[in-house]
Amino acid sequence: MPFNIYDFSTFTQWIHEALTSAMSPFWVVTLEILFVGLAFLLFYAVIGLFLVYAERRVCAFMQCRLGPNRVGFQGLLQTVADLIKLLFKELITIKYADKLLFNIAPFLVIIGSFLALAAIPLANGLHAVDLNIGVFYIMAVSSIGVIGILLAGWSSNSKYSLIGAMRSGAQIVSYELSVGLSIITMVVLAGTMDISEIVELQRGGWFLFKGHISAFIAFIIFLVASTAEINRGPFDLAEAESELTAGFHTEYSGIKFAFFFLAEYMNMFIVASLGATLFLGGWMPFHVPFWEGFNTVMDWIPPFVWYIAKTGFLIFIIMWFKWTFPRLRIDQLLTLEWKYLLPFNLFNVLLMALLVLLGLHF
Amino acid sequence: MEQTTTKREDISSIDYQEFVINMGPQHPSTHGVLRLMLKLKGEIVEVVQPHCGYIHRGIEKMCEHITYPQTIHLTDRLDYLSAHMNNEAVCLLVENALQIEVPERVKYIRTILDELTRLASHQLWWCAFGMDMGALTTFFYGLRDREKILDIFEKTTGSRLIQSFNVPGGLMNDIHKDFQKEVKEFIKYFRKILPEYDQLLTGNVIFQQRTKDIGILTKEDAINFGVTGPSGRGSGFSCDVRKIAPYSAYPYVKFEEKLQTKGDTFSRYMVRMHEMWESMNILEQLIDNIPEGTHAVKMKPIIKLPEGEYYQRVEASRGEFGVHVISDGNKTPYRFKLRSPNFMNLSVMHHISRNHKIADLIAISGSLDLVIPDIDR
Numbered sequence: 001m002p003f004n005i006y007d008f009s010t011f012t013q014w015i016h017e018a019l020t021s022a023m024s025p026f027w028v029v030t031l032e033i034l035f036v037g038l039a040f041l042l043f044y045a046v047i048g049l050f051l052v053y054a055e056r057r058v059c060a061f062m063q064c065r066l067g068p069n070r071v072g073f074q075g076l077l078q079t080v081a082d083l084i085k086l087l088f089k090e091l092i093t094i095k096y097a098d099k100l101l102f103n104i105a106p107f108l109v110i111i112g113s114f115l116a117l118a119a120i121p122l123a124n125g126l127h128a129v130d131l132n133i134g135v136f137y138i139m140a141v142s143s144i145g146v147i148g149i150l151l152a153g154w155s156s157n158s159k160y161s162l163i164g165a166m167r168s169g170a171q172i173v174s175y176e177l178s179v180g181l182s183i184i185t186m187v188v189l190a191g192t193m194d195i196s197e198i199v200e201l202q203r204g205g206w207f208l209f210k211g212h213i214s215a216f217i218a219f220i221i222f223l224v225a226s227t228a229e230i231n232r233g234p235f236d237l238a239e240a241e242s243e244l245t246a247g248f249h250t251e252y253s254g255i256k257f258a259f260f261f262l263a264e265y266m267n268m269f270i271v272a273s274l275g276a277t278l279f280l281g282g283w284m285p286f287h288v289p290f291w292e293g294f295n296t297v298m299d300w301i302p303p304f305v306w307y308i309a310k311t312g313f314l315i316f317i318i319m320w321f322k323w324t325f326p327r328l329r330i331d332q333l334l335t336l337e338w339k340y341l342l343p344f345n346l347f348n349v350l351l352m353a354l355l356v357l358l359g360l361h362f
Numbered sequence: 363m364e365q366t367t368t369k370r371e372d373i374s375s376i377d378y379q380e381f382v383i384n385m386g387p388q389h390p391s392t393h394g395v396l397r398l399m400l401k402l403k404g405e406i407v408e409v410v411q412p413h414c415g416y417i418h419r420g421i422e423k424m425c426e427h428i429t430y431p432q433t434i435h436l437t438d439r440l441d442y443l444s445a446h447m448n449n450e451a452v453c454l455l456v457e458n459a460l461q462i463e464v465p466e467r468v469k470y471i472r473t474i475l476d477e478l479t480r481l482a483s484h485q486l487w488w489c490a491f492g493m494d495m496g497a498l499t500t501f502f503y504g505l506r507d508r509e510k511i512l513d514i515f516e517k518t519t520g521s522r523l524i525q526s527f528n529v530p531g532g533l534m535n536d537i538h539k540d541f542q543k544e545v546k547e548f549i550k551y552f553r554k555i556l557p558e559y560d561q562l563l564t565g566n567v568i569f570q571q572r573t574k575d576i577g578i579l580t581k582e583d584a585i586n587f588g589v590t591g592p593s594g595r596g597s598g599f600s601c602d603v604r605k606i607a608p609y610s611a612y613p614y615v616k617f618e619e620k621l622q623t624k625g626d627t628f629s630r631y632m633v634r635m636h637e638m639w640e641s642m643n644i645l646e647q648l649i650d651n652i653p654e655g656t657h658a659v660k661m662k663p664i665i666k667l668p669e670g671e672y673y674q675r676v677e678a679s680r681g682e683f684g685v686h687v688i689s690d691g692n693k694t695p696y697r698f699k700l701r702s703p704n705f706m707n708l709s710v711m712h713h714i715s716r717n718h719k720i721a722d723l724i725a726i727s728g729s730l731d732l733v734i735p736d737i738d739r
Contacts, residue, residue, distance in 0.1 A: 063502035159383045163405070163720070233496060234568060242391040242494045243724050324562070326569045327496025329721040330405055 005302045009125030036128050044114060044266060049079040051265040055319055062323045089254035094157055097251070101155035106252065106259035108148030113266040115141040120273050121196050123283045123304035134195035135187055138274060139180055142229075145267065146172040149231075149238065152260070153248040164247025167330055168238030171228060174337040175235075178225035181345040185218040185352045186211070186278045199282035204289065206281035212360065214352040219279045221345055223317065226275065228333070230267040233322035237330055268318055269311065276310035283307040379403055387416045391494045391724050394734030398711070398727075405719045410712040414705075418738040425698035430456050430665045431529060433698070437685075438524035440702060441736035443483040444678035446475045449528035451685045454609055455674035456530040459667045459689070466611075467655040468532045473611035474545065474648050475519075475527065476676075477641040481552070482511040483679035484634050484641075487731045491631065492563050494728035495572055500563055507555055514544050530665055532658025545649050549642050556638060564635065573628040577714040577726035580625055587713070588706040591681025592633040593730050597625035603677035615647045627722075630729040666693050680704055680731055704736040 003011050019028045053068065053076060060067025068075035093099065116138045118128040131137050146169060153165020189211045190198045201207075207215050228235035239247035249260045276282060283303035287295045328336070354360075380403050387395040395416035401409035421440065425433050430452070437448040450472055457464055485508040492500025512522040518538045519525040527534050563569050579589065584597040594601045602619040604612045620636035622629035667689035675684040681703025688697040707730045715726045 059498075063499050064506050065502060159381060167405075233498075236496070237721075240496070240721070242496060243720050245390060323499050325497060326492065326563070326566060326572060327721070328568055329572055329719055331719065332568075332571055 005304070007124045012125060040114070040117060040128060044117060047269055048262040048265050049083060051269060051315065052079045052082075052261070054315070055265070058316065058319045059323045083258065086258040087255055091254045091256060092251075094251050097157045098155035101151045105148045105152035105155060106256045106263075108151065109145050109263040110259045110266075112142055112144035112148065113263050113270055115144070116270045117266070119195060120270070120277060121199060121282055122307055123302070126304070127196070130196050131194070133193045135183055135193045135198070135278075138270070139176075139183065142267070142270065143172075143176060145263065149248050152252070156248075156251040158251050160244045160246075161248050161250045164238045164240065164244045164250070167240075168231060168248055170330070171231070171235065171237060171333060174334055175225045175228040178221055178337060178341045178345055179229050181342070181349055182218040182222040182225065183274075183278060185214060185345075185349050188349065188352045188356055189215065191356075195277060195282075199277060199284055202281035202284050203287070205287060206279065206284070208279040211352065212355055214348055214355055215279065217344070217348050218352070219275070221341055221348070222275055222279070223314070225337075225341060226271040227318050227321055228337070230271055231264065232268060232318060234325035234327050235333060236322070236327060237333060240327060268315055272311045272314035272318065273307070275314045276307065280310045282310075377403075380408065392727065392734070393490060393732060396732065396734045396737065400720075400723070402720070407715055407718055407720060407723050410715055410723065412708055412711055414708075414738050416738065417735050421739045422698050422700060426695055429693050430667070430695070433695075434528060435526050437700075438526050439735060440700065440739060441678055441680060441683070441704065441733045442524055443486060443733055444479055444680065444683070445524040446479040446527065447676050447678040448683055449526060450476065450610070451674050451676045451683055453528040453530050454676065455672050455685050455687060456665060456667065458674060459670075459672050460665070462531055462659060462661075464532055464659060465655040465657075466653045468657060469611040470648055470652045471533060471537055471657070472528065473615070474645060474652075475525075476610070477644050478511050478514065478545070480679045481638055481641045482508050484638050485511070487634060488559060488563075491728040491731075494724050495569060497563060497566075497569070503559065503562065507552060510548050510551065514541065514548065517541070517544070529658065531661040532656070536657040542649055542652065545645060549645055549649075553642060559635070564631070570628065572721070572725055573631060573729070574626060576627045576718060576722050577729065578624070578626045579710055579714050583710065583713065584625070587710045589681070589710055590706065591678070591703050592637060593630050593707050594681065595620060596622045596630035596633045598623040601682065603675050603682050607675065609676060611648060615644050617644050627725050627729040634731075664693050666691060667695070675701070678703055680733065680736070681707060700739060702736045702739060704732050708732055708737055
């Protein structure tokens with residue numbers, strides 16, 4: 001078995017060939033889809049649970065507390081226990097709620113984040129699909145989530161939920177522009193939308209360092225806008241627990257609530273991994289030109305570790321935002337986007353285009 | 363004057379695009395069982411109608427049937443965050459009515475405990491205010507420091523929140539021998555830690571944008587509505603009872619009445635932040651100079667006030683707390699009326715928060731620092 005931790009493509013190729021030699025192409029594809037789907041579902045659940053735990057620990061340390069540390073080693077099993085509790089909870093359906101939409105909404109939210117995970121390379125050669133329009137695909141499927149949020153708010157037949165959903169709609173639609181434009185800035189620099197190719201282009205240096213000041217501005221805007229897009233503090237107006245109790249998911253209970261909860265954390269993971277891929281080189285090790293010894297040491301660290309470390313770093317920053325800033329008001333939120341981020345972003349795309357045209361980037 | 367005469371608006375007539383929402387009695391940021399009926403137009407608050415009475419216990423009526431020393435235990439349960447001040451109002455009233463001069467030691471200790479209570483109360487307000495604004499970390503920072511004051515209380519008074527430490531004629535007990543040392547330690551600690559509060563919240567751009575020019579209460583309105591305490595002083599209304607009618611050891615200490623002129627949410631915030639510094643100044647002036655003496659004067663077993671009307675006011679942490687007693691010479695009061703600061707402060711809710719957003723309403727109610735049991739009594 002040609003298993004190589006630095007390049008998974010040989011391993012996946014080997015499985016594919018083994019399967020092809022054993023059965024008909026139809027069954028090969030079916031089996032592979034099933035296997036990959038299952039593997040990602042597992043990955044999704046584990047990462048989601050771990051992120052909930054990480055959030056609780058990180059915020060606890062920022063708040064002079066300890067956080068969960070009783071169940072399992074250092075409280076690692078706490079979220080598993082919580083999940084089991086949520087699984088057994090009663091699913092309360094509200095009178096006069098729109099039953100169909102009410103039940104569909106959590107699935108739409110979770111599908112959006114699950115689909116986006118498919119196109120992200122987790123390590124060298126380790127991704128579900130290698131689309132030539134990967135960036136575009138991720139942006140497209142991650143917008144499905146907002147439909148789920150809007151439906152949840154609308155169908156709950158609760159005024160708090162409705163206000164939360166309307167806020168969320170206005171917010172996500174606005175901030176998607178900024179996320180999109182900052183991603184486009186990087187696509188202009190890369191010249192391709194294929195994510196694996198984008199990562200490959202960063203072999204000599206990450207885009208954050210390659211793309212001059214323009215990439216740096218795009219990175220900052222991306223961080224701010226994507227925090228807003230995934231409804232996290234200080235932009236968590238859709239939930240705004242001190243104003244709207246729990247916003248759009250006020251009326252949900254049990255596992256349906258858990259879906260919203262999990263989706264929030266997975267969206268954070270996806271946004272962070274997209275940021276890591278576009279700006280920090282994905283699974284690519286950190287290289288400094290002409291430092292051969294240093295580069296060899298960096299190469300020795302497996303790509304998957306690099307990817308998780310970068311994503312984890314961005315996730316930590318996003319958590320840091322939440323636990324230090326007060327929440328914005330809805331009009332301030334929209335002012336920030338339409339009056340500051342968007343014009344700045346448009347200018348930034350132009351600047352990046354000029355930099356690329358004149359060949360001024362590294 | 364036209365401004366203040368807002369007539370009670372009819373909430374039942376709803377235009378299209380308007381809707382009515384019940385904020386409370388169970389809502390995370392009404393800090394208790396306050397029910398605010400809001401008429402909203404989208405995000406804009408058009409009418410705020412407070413509905414009180416969810417925690418009404420009839421304390422005033424109950425007090426007509428119990429003796430004066432027993433009354434103290436009920437005044438604790440009004441504004442539980444300024445329990446000590448509330449007790450003191452009743453004790454001062456009884457002492458003044460009977461013309462008893464309490465020992466100097468009692469005056470000093472009462473004042474020290476007053477200021478400690480004020481500090482603890484403002485700390486809790488700060489945590490809750492931050493949390494209302496969505497900054498969840500403030501909650502734990504504030505509670506961490508408040509715990510130290512509560513520990514001091516526990517050691518001396520035996521109770522952390524509602525102490526009932528005052529009795530007519532003095533104090534229940536003498537202070538613990540570690541009291542002075544611990545208070546001094548706390549002041550030293552808190553002087554270092556209070557700038558951290560400013561770093562975390564006050565200087566934050568989002569916070570300032572959320573609070574400045576929001577919920578402006580003019581000085582005239584503050585006087586007309588009877589808004590006292592830090593909320594009134596935020597509008598420039600000089601209403602500090604400690605200055606106007608000094609009681610206990612307040613005549614002996616030098617302190618400033620912190621005023622702000624603008625009257626917005628941020629002014630009310632800043633008044634409280636400054637008051638924490640002032641409280642520490644007062645504490646420092648008193649803590650080393652507690653005179654020797656007894657902790658209480660001997661009272662008759664049954665206290666009867668002479669026939670007549672009595673009124674005593676003190677500065678509680680949220681404003682002027684007054685006790686009005688009509689006595690017919692019996693051991694129980696004929697009529698017992700409380701002037702609770704929060705009830706008056708609540709009355710401006712509609713006036714200052716209409717035409718703001720829901721998020722502003724939360725910020726405003728946080729800055730008024732309402733304690734619901736004090737409203738309902």
